[in-house]
Amino acid sequence: MQTQQIDRLPLTDCRFCSLVSKTNGEDPIGTAGTCDHWLIMEIPQPWSQNIFQENATIKALISLFQEIIVKHGINLRPMLIAPDRDYSHPGFTRVLYYYRPTKLFSQFEKQEFVLPKKEAIPLVTAILKQLIQQPNDLSKFQQYQQQTSHIRELMVCTHAQVDLACGRFGTPLYRRLRKEYAPAANGKLRVWQTTHFGGHQFAPTLADLPQGCLWGHLEPEVLDSLVKRNGSVVDLRKFYRGWTGLTKFEQIAEREIWMQLGWTWLDYLKAGKVVAIEEVGQGQEADWAEVRIDYADAAPDESLSGAYEARVEVSGEVISALSSGKEMELKAVKQYRVSRLVKVE
Incomplete structure (x- = not known):
């Protein structure tokens, strides 16, 4: 099925890995990487x-x-x-x-x-x-x-020399954000072109700092919601690569909590933990994991705190491309869903 989807791409677009990924419905969640x-x-x-x-x-x-x-x-x-x-x-x-x-x-x-x-x-x-x-x-x-802690920095990968997709799709997105959104932010937002930070199959891809969220497959019509943090968070679900303060399976669970609680969730203090995970061989990806996400109110007394527990499971596979070019390397990529999410505290 996925190969048929690839074949439906216009011939001029087949060399872009991100279009293969997007056409085949690859979910970018869990691909943000973990940063300290x-x-x-x-x-x-x-x-x-x-x-x-x-x-x-x-x-x-x-x-x-x-x-x-x-x-x-x-x-x-x-x-x-x-x-x-x-x-x-x-x-x-x-x-x-x-x-x-x-x-x-x-x-x-x-x-x-x-x-x-x-x-x-x-x-x-x-x-x-x-x-x-x-x-x-x-x-x-x-x-x-x-003293610039009040400034939000949006980083858009335009590093075409690493992958053509980042130049083809990242550059127009960068220009739009730089021209339309940065000047209107009264000095509280800057937009930058960056070198590659992983995931060119999700181009155009963006890092949002200081929050540390990563986004991919971005489209112009969702920029208002992403930048201004308004509207329904559900509209941004398929563009969210995850929060870099967590690991892969924790990121997948965290998105489900965000979908339930809305924009206020992003301001909660958070930490994640993988409680249990399928044992697999080196280089293989687990089919399931049990995770816990602890949270607390950002207020000084942390008066509101609790935790969620979630089970993340494989839901299928899609074919994706690892890089752009005339002869792309295709790979089956596991897709995951949250089968259980419970507030425990």
Whole structure:
């Protein structure tokens, strides 16, 4: 059935993985990845496919990134953003650092620095060393710190050199958000072009910070609801990749709670836990998991708190494409549903 759906795509569109994914009804939920830290740095375009290994400014950081992510197992997501004519300053580099503040949280804490280009790598190095408790001189960069915790940042992947779909679908979405929504936000919203942050089969894909939600397969008609957080959340269900404060099965359960409670849910402090999961071999995905989502009111006294328990189960498979091109690699992807959701406390 899925192959027939692929065949119904116009020949000119068959090279885009995200159209195969979307046409076949692949649900993006659970694909956001889990983050404890985001490190985002301004680097001018063009961006090559292997920008992190090839760019002279940042390739010196690769070994430190690898030590943090691979050796220490820290969930760090490095990204690059393109300088903007209105936001950026010639001769200076912007560095955004987001981090998980507590076990239960609703959005990431933010530190932003705008500093001379020659100071950017020493700053990033100090931030990274801080994560693995190595000596650092982060304090000397305080003079460059910006007070921008009130600004929401929408990050749209336009990294066509990694996958054509991100350029083809991400760029128009970025332009629309940048032209129509950012100027109307009275300085409380910025929109950026970013390098790849995973999931090009869901292009156009977007990261919403400081909340940390990821979105995919976005369409122009849902932008009002996403940006202004109004209207029915059900209309955004099929575009939600998940909240990066949780793991895959927790993200799937969390979406169901959001569907029930609406927009107010996003402001609750949250934490997730996989209580039980099917045992499978290495590289295989479980067919089911039992998860628990704890939550608390964001008010200082946390007067309202509780938990949900959910069972997540496989509901079927669809065929998706892993990357764009004339000869795409197709793969069967498991789809999941929440078969039970109970408020337990």
